[in-house]
Amino acid sequence: MRSNLGFFSDEKFRSIFFQTLVVGLFALGLFFVISTTSYNLEKRNIATGWSFLQNPAGFDISFSPFLEFKSTDTHLKVYFVGVLNTLLVSITGCIAATILGFILGIVRLSSNWLLSRLVYIYVEFSRNVPLLLQIILWYSILIQLPRVKQSLQVLDVFYISNRGLYSPRPIFESGFSYVLIAILLALISSFLINRWAKKRQDKTGQQFPVFSSSIGLIFIVPLILFFILGSPLSFEHPELKGFNFKGGLVIRPEFIAMFLALSIYTAAFISEIVRAGIMSVSKGQREASAAIGLKQTWIMRLIIIPQALRVIVPPLTSQYLNLTKNSSLGIAVGYADLVHGFGGISLNQTGQAIECMAIVMATYLSISLTISFFMNIYNRSIQFKEK
Amino acid sequence: MNEMNEVRKPPVATTGIIGWLRINLFFNWTNSLITLFVIYCLYQFIPWILDWTIFSADFKYNYLGEQITNQEMCSRNLDPENGGACWAVIYVRFYQFIYGFYPKVEVWRVNIAYAMLALALLPLLYAKLPYRKYFLYFTYIFPVIAYFLLNGGLGFTEVSTNKWGGLLVTLVLGCTGIALAFPIGIMLALGRRSKLPVISMMCTLFIEFIRGVPLITLLFFGMVMLPLFLPEGIDMDGLVRVLVAVTLFQSAYMAEVIRGGLQAIPPGQYEAAKSLGMSYWRMNLLIILPQAIRISIPPIVNTSIGLFKDTTLVIIVGILDLLGIGRGTLADTNWLGLSYEIYFFVSLVFFIFTFGMSRYSLYLEKKLKTGINMGAD
Numbered sequence: 225m226r227s228n229l230g231f232f233s234d235e236k237f238r239s240i241f242f243q244t245l246v247v248g249l250f251a252l253g254l255f256f257v258i259s260t261t262s263y264n265l266e267k268r269n270i271a272t273g274w275s276f277l278q279n280p281a282g283f284d285i286s287f288s289p290f291l292e293f294k295s296t297d298t299h300l301k302v303y304f305v306g307v308l309n310t311l312l313v314s315i316t317g318c319i320a321a322t323i324l325g326f327i328l329g330i331v332r333l334s335s336n337w338l339l340s341r342l343v344y345i346y347v348e349f350s351r352n353v354p355l356l357l358q359i360i361l362w363y364s365i366l367i368q369l370p371r372v373k374q375s376l377q378v379l380d381v382f383y384i385s386n387r388g389l390y391s392p393r394p395i396f397e398s399g400f401s402y403v404l405i406a407i408l409l410a411l412i413s414s415f416l417i418n419r420w421a422k423k424r425q426d427k428t429g430q431q432f433p434v435f436s437s438s439i440g441l442i443f444i445v446p447l448i449l450f451f452i453l454g455s456p457l458s459f460e461h462p463e464l465k466g467f468n469f470k471g472g473l474v475i476r477p478e479f480i481a482m483f484l485a486l487s488i489y490t491a492a493f494i495s496e497i498v499r500a501g502i503m504s505v506s507k508g509q510r511e512a513s514a515a516i517g518l519k520q521t522w523i524m525r526l527i528i529i530p531q532a533l534r535v536i537v538p539p540l541t542s543q544y545l546n547l548t549k550n551s552s553l554g555i556a557v558g559y560a561d562l563v564h565g566f567g568g569i570s571l572n573q574t575g576q577a578i579e580c581m582a583i584v585m586a587t588y589l590s591i592s593l594t595i596s597f598f599m600n601i602y603n604r605s606i607q608f609k610e611k
Numbered sequence: 612m613n614e615m616n617e618v619r620k621p622p623v624a625t626t627g628i629i630g631w632l633r634i635n636l637f638f639n640w641t642n643s644l645i646t647l648f649v650i651y652c653l654y655q656f657i658p659w660i661l662d663w664t665i666f667s668a669d670f671k672y673n674y675l676g677e678q679i680t681n682q683e684m685c686s687r688n689l690d691p692e693n694g695g696a697c698w699a700v701i702y703v704r705f706y707q708f709i710y711g712f713y714p715k716v717e718v719w720r721v722n723i724a725y726a727m728l729a730l731a732l733l734p735l736l737y738a739k740l741p742y743r744k745y746f747l748y749f750t751y752i753f754p755v756i757a758y759f760l761l762n763g764g765l766g767f768t769e770v771s772t773n774k775w776g777g778l779l780v781t782l783v784l785g786c787t788g789i790a791l792a793f794p795i796g797i798m799l800a801l802g803r804r805s806k807l808p809v810i811s812m813m814c815t816l817f818i819e820f821i822r823g824v825p826l827i828t829l830l831f832f833g834m835v836m837l838p839l840f841l842p843e844g845i846d847m848d849g850l851v852r853v854l855v856a857v858t859l860f861q862s863a864y865m866a867e868v869i870r871g872g873l874q875a876i877p878p879g880q881y882e883a884a885k886s887l888g889m890s891y892w893r894m895n896l897l898i899i900l901p902q903a904i905r906i907s908i909p910p911i912v913n914t915s916i917g918l919f920k921d922t923t924l925v926i927i928v929g930i931l932d933l934l935g936i937g938r939g940t941l942a943d944t945n946w947l948g949l950s951y952e953i954y955f956f957v958s959l960v961f962f963i964f965t966f967g968m969s970r971y972s973l974y975l976e977k978k979l980k981t982g983i984n985m986g987a988d
Contacts, residue, residue, distance in 0.1 A: 243809040250813070257840045264839045336642050337635035338649045352965040353958045354920040356927075357934055361958075364950040552825035555927055563827055577835040585824045585832075592823040 261578070268575075276574045277303070283569055285560045287476045299570045306565035307587060313482050313561065314548040314591075320487035321547060322540075325494025330524075332499050343495065350492035356553050358489055363481035363557040372468055383462060383469065389480065392459035393473040399456035406446040414438035478559040482551065490547045497539045501532035533606050541599035545592050552588070562587060663695035664955075670698050679703070681945035688948075700940065700949045701956050707936050708956070711776020717768065720760045721779055727753055727760075728786065736971065754790065772850040776931040778960065780850070784922040784932065788857040789915045795858065796865025797904075801895060803870055814866075821863035826921055829856040834928045853925050857918070864914045872907030873899065906979065912972035916965045923961075933957055 265272060277300040285293045288305045289312070332343040350358075367386045370376060375385030383390040414437070421432035450457070462472025505528050513527045555564040562584055571580040637643040667686070673679050674686040679699035686694030701708065710721050731753040734746035761783070763769030775783070802814035821829070833856035837847060876899055884894040904911075926935040937953040940946050946953075 239807050243807050246810055246813070260842045261839050264843070267843075335635065335638055336645055336649075338646055342649060348966060349962065352916075352920075352962045352969065354923040354934070354961055356923045357954060357958055357961065360934075360938070361950075361954045364954070368950075549825040552827045553924070553927075555827065563825070563831075567828065567831060571831075571835070577831075577839065581828060581832055581836060585820075585828050588825060588828065589820065589823040 270575050270577075272576070272579070274579060276576050276579070279574070281570065282573065285565060287479060287560050299566070299574065302570050303562070303566045303583065306560065306562035306567075309554075309559065309565070310548075310551055310561040310563075310591075313479060313486065313554065313559070314551045316483055317486040317490065317547050317551065318544050320483065321490035321494055321543070324487060324491035326498050328491060328495035329498025329502065332495055333502055347492045347495055350489055351496075355485060355489045355550055356556055359481055359485040359553055359556055362485045363477060366477035366481055369477075372464065381459075381461065386477065387468065388474050388476040390462040390469045390472045390474050392461045393471065395458050395460055397456040397458065399453040402453060403446050403450050403456070406449050407442065410441040410445055414441050417441075476559075478554065478557050481557055482554050482559050486547055486550060489550075490543055493543050493546075494540065497536055497543065498532070501534075501536035502528060504535045505531045530606070537599065537603045537606060541596060541603070544595055544599065548591055548595060549588065665695075667693065667695040668698055669694065669696070671702050673699075682947055682949055685949070696952050696955070697949055698952060698956075700946050700952055704936070704940050704946075707940070708777045708933065708960075710779055711931060711936065712774045713770060713776070713779065714774065717770055720767065720770075724757050724760045725782075727756065728782070754787070772848050775850065777936045778933050780925070780930060780932040780935075781919075781922055783850070784854065784857055784925065785915075785919045787854055788861045788918055788922070791854075791858045792861035792865045792918075793911075795862035796869055797900065799862060799866035800869040800873060803866065804873060818863045818866050821860055822867070826856070826860050826924055827927060829860050830924060830928050832856060849928075850930060853928060853930055857922065857925075860921075861914070861918045864917070865911065868907050868910045868914055869903060871910065872903035872905075875906055876903055909972045909976045909979070912968055912975065916968045916972075919965055919968070920961065933960060 262272075278298050280296050281299050281302050282295055284295050285302070285305055287309065290308045291301065291305050293301065293305055328343050328346070332340050332347070334340050369384060369386045372383075372385045372387055375383040375390075377383055381392050414434075417432070417437060418434050421434045425431055460471045462469040462474070464470075509527055509531065510523060513523045518526065551561060552563040554561040555568055558564065567580055567584040571577055574580070636646045669679055669686050671678060673684050673689065674693060675689070677684060679685060679697065680703065682688055682697065682700070685697035685699065687697060688694075706715075706718075710718055713721055730746070731750040734740050734743045734750055740746060759765045759767060761770070761775070761779075762772070799814050799818055802810050803818060805811045805814070830853060833852040834849075837852050837855065841847065880898055880902065881894065884898040889898070922932060923934045925932055926938065931939060934957050937957045940953055941950055
């Protein structure tokens with residue numbers, strides 16, 4: 225039976241019709257936006273194109289630990305400094321948040337009622353207060369520290385003041401590269417030993433002291449080499465000259481505030497994920513491993529955590545993504561990351577909003593995609609392997 | 612045959628208060644040591660924090676009995692040995708924290724809007740409300756009433772949005788963002804699961820793009836790029852521009868949550884609906900979505916909590932929400948240096964809202980779980 229709508233009731237026709245309609249409307253909208261935008265840009269005398277990237281920036285960036293930055297450098301360099309700063313705070317934040325989150329998640333499940341309540345209170349406070357507020361709060365605490373002249377001294381070499389944390393800067397002299405090479409070789413060989421020992425244990429049941437031999441390889445061999453080469457490492461200590469420290473390594477309060485806030489905020493979420501993961505491992509697993517006589521710490525390390533990781537890793541990935549995206553809040557305290565440096569100051573100086581925002585967004589998208597890509601690989605490696 | 616065994620009581624040490632203490636706090640010696648250490652830390656910390664926030668704090672008057680009008684009159688600034696928090700700043704600036712710079716003569720409109728918001732939320736939060744249907748009608752027309760009440764028009768004098776601020780802006784952004792993102796999110800989720808490849812691809816691209824970039828870049832987009840996209844003469848309000856960005860952001864997250872709910876619906880439901888001859892829209896509106904939304908309510912509340920916290924980001928593009936008013940107050944020379952008091956207060960307000968929402972989501976989850984179990988039995 226045909227309805228009186230004719231071929232409109234044909235599913236194939238309808239599907240093509242609607243899709244063409246949507247594409248058409250989208251193209252029309254795009255055309256409209258592009259034409260009004262180019263008109264507006266022309267009217268406001270805003271330049272277009274990418275040539276502004278080669279122009280000198282004309283401003284200073286106070287925190288650029290990897291690249292030397294001068295105000296005569298280009299906007300392109302502002303971008304690279306921004307990317308490096310974003311990555312620096314994201315990576316250090318992710319590592320700290322993971323460690324703290326795992327510890328807190330396990331403590332939360334501790335049989336000690338008081339301790340687990342305490343972690344619960346921390347988690348609730350940290351999760352329910354906006355991150356931006358926490359960043360600003362940490363920053364306001366850090367800049368209320370004593371001034372440089374009265375800076376707090378820790379272990380005689382670290383100075384804490386409202387300008388940041390000053391520590392000795394290591395200076396690598398010739399010959400230190402051999403030590404680095406030794407450490408690298410030790411890492412590779414202990415990894416290989418680990419694999420060999422595992423294979424041998426699977427085959428013969430004999431165990432090999434992997435942990436102590438790795439420690440020996442990684443720490444003691446390079447250390448001996450270090451002294452044989454005549455300690456090719458010295459430290460440049462910060463010295464108080466006038467109103468500020470000269471020399472040494474400085475970590476700015478903007479970075480410390482971002483690092484603390486991001487890791488403490490995200491650790492609260494991670495601890496809940498870890499708790500849920502551990503609780504998802506059935507009670508029988510723990511009882512069975514206790515029955516075959518495993519130690520408490522081994523039960524956790526060999527039985528519970530590997531199974532819990534299957535549940536933990538997917539939401540952990542989205543926490544890493546969130547942390548990286550949240551690092552863009554550095555703009556609130558003047559941390560020169562991608563958004564503040566390139567998307568903020570460069571944008572205001574050149575007025576080329578569309579180009580700047582496109583670059584910033586594309587960069588965040590690629591960082592996000594990279595993180596999900598690697599976490600997906602890791603996730604696949606820990607999931608159940610069907611044999 | 613069946614001998615009655617004498618009912619023996621458990622050993623004293625595992626029941627009652629002493630038993631509880633022994634199991635939970637003093638199970639073995641490490642446990643006891645940890646407990647004692649934690650108690651010692653709390654003993655050091657709690658009296659200090661109570662003293663600072665309550666006992667030696669100034670609420671309206673300082674220790675000399677004068678009413679505080681600026682930071683120099685705070686007890687702790689007059690005499691550092693004597694005095695804790697200076698809550699007077701909250702007292703003096705309370706109006707700004709709640710209403711921003713809304714004209715005082717017109718503030719009753721905001722108060723009515725606040726009361727109406729509570730009334731509009733009631734049927735959404737409490738399913739067993741008597742006459743819920745009529746309350747829901749009110750909820751649907753509430754946004755229109757609120758718009759005219761707050762913004763002006765229909766006989767009310769106009770109050771420009773740059774006079775709005777504080778909790779008012781936080782609530783407007785949070786509620787409007789969540790309310791608008793909900794239908795858009797449903798459409799995006801349906802679109803992503805659509806069989807039409809072009810529509811599904813466009814929705815997927817949109818969702819993944821929004822989820823891949825930070826909210827702050829979307830706010831910048833709304834602030835600096837949106838005016839360039841619009842033809843001359845159309846001047847968008849700052850708050851509206853921010854609202855567009857917040858809504859786009861939230862709808863992408865909402866779409867993913869609802870897609871999760873849609874995926875949990877067994878295919879039999881679709882097949883049954885189709886075999887009854889239902890059209891695509893009928894099937895989704897009457898059969899699929901009611902079930903999908905029901906199971907995704909807890910994650911919807913969770914993303915809403917996230918959005919509510921994220922509304923603070925608008926201070927970066929110059930909108931004065933609760934945190935913005937707090938920072939503005941700190942920049943005032945009268946109240947310099949009271950950052951802890953102000954941030955404490957702002958955190959507390961956010962905490963009350965978000966913690967309430969998360970408790971509500973837990974309650975829903977529990978209710979939902981029992982509901983599903985009853986169905987399965």
